[in-house]
Amino acid sequence: MNFLVLNGVNLNLTGKRERDVYGGQTLEEIEGELAAFCESNGHAAHFFQSNSEGELCTRIQQAEGVYDGIVLNAGAFTHYSYALRDAIAAIAVPVVEVHMSNVHAREEFRKKSVLTEVCKGEILGFGKNSYKLALESFWL
Ligand code: DQA
Numbered sequence: 001m002n003f004l005v006l007n008g009v010n011l012n013l014t015g016k017r018e019r020d021v022y023g024g025q026t027l028e029e030i031e032g033e034l035a036a037f038c039e040s041n042g043h044a045a046h047f048f049q050s051n052s053e054g055e056l057c058t059r060i061q062q063a064e065g066v067y068d069g070i071v072l073n074a075g076a077f078t079h080y081s082y083a084l085r086d087a088i089a090a091i092a093v094p095v096v097e098v099h100m101s102n103v104h105a106r107e108e109f110r111k112k113s114v115l116t117e118v119c120k121g122e123i124l125g126f127g128k129n130s131y132k133l134a135l136e137s138f139w140l
Helices: 027-040 053-062 082-090 129-139
Strands: 002-009 044-049 069-075 095-099 121-124
Touching: 002 027, 002 053, 002 129, 027 044, 027 129, 053 069, 053 082, 069 082, 069 129, 095 129, 121 129
Parallel strands: 002 044, 002 069, 069 095, 095 121
Antiparallel strands: none
16 A cells, blocks of 8 residues: 655654654654555655645545545644645545544643544554554554
8 A cells, every 4th residue: 555644743853842742753754654564565655744734635635546545644734624624625535633642631722623533533643653553553
């Protein structure tokens, strides 16, 4: 299977910001692990990160007919982006929402996701392994 791992706003700072919450590995290092994880299971993963909501919507739109699944950590866009929600709803490709932290154990505003309803499922709270579990959910 062919997967797209999409990371949104501020995820490029992973490994540098709030290490106690998001860990000390950079996004590039995590992506390297995810690529190897997919390969070792006979699958392929492609990666894209952007701080721009519109660019993320464009990538989601372009995923139709190309990817078998999308793993999406939208960062703070999760909590208010109706544009991302509509983009996910517009495509047939299943999207699994991911968060590294347990958003339910943090600030009140993080408890609400406007994306979950249009996603296949949601995995959160397992650090970088949230991405691995989300990918694995497609082939288990
Ligand atoms: C996050 C949680 C969001 O609330 C936050 O804005 C992020 C990262 C996570 O992976 O835990 O940027 O999506």
